[in-house]
Amino acid sequence: MAPKVKPLPGRSLPVMAFGVAILVHGGFVVSQMRQNATHAVESIPIYVVAEIIIGALISLFGSIGRFEPIRVPDAPKPSWDTLHTRHDFILFKGRSTSLCGFIEDRMQLPPNIPAGGGSSSTGESPVSSQNAE
Numbered sequence: 144m145a146p147k148v149k150p151l152p153g154r155s156l157p158v159m160a161f162g163v164a165i166l167v168h169g170g171f172v173v174s175q176m177r178q179n180a181t182h183a184v185e186s187i188p189i190y191v192v193a194e195i196i197i198g199a200l201i202s203l204f205g206s207i208g209r210f211e212p213i214r215v216p217d218a219p220k221p222s223w224d225t226l227h228t229r230h231d232f233i234l235f236k237g238r239s240t241s242l243c244g245f246i247e248d249r250m251q252l253p254p255n256i257p258a259g260g261g262s263s264s265t266g267e268s269p270v271s272s273q274n275a276e
Contacts, residue, residue: 168194
């Protein structure tokens, strides 16, 4: 039998305070370096950068709450009718039918295409020419 694993604790004020103290110390070191005339501000030592990153991570770890499990049964179960519908295609079809009249009113048709979107200038459909053989 596997031993039970205890979950991570919730918000911990002492851990957050320790992380904030590290951040404040890193900020104090940077401000002292700015006041010091012999040290350039652009060259902050790597240990100060590491201290700030570690302080931020400790504060973050102390501030996160307890992890909750994801509950799948809370999601609505799709019905069989809506399982295979493509909503984007339905919206595209709806927009195209409403914009068709708007576009035809404002744009000129090419000279060899009749109004209404016929496929050829002779009026024959490609299906009828294939069936003739």
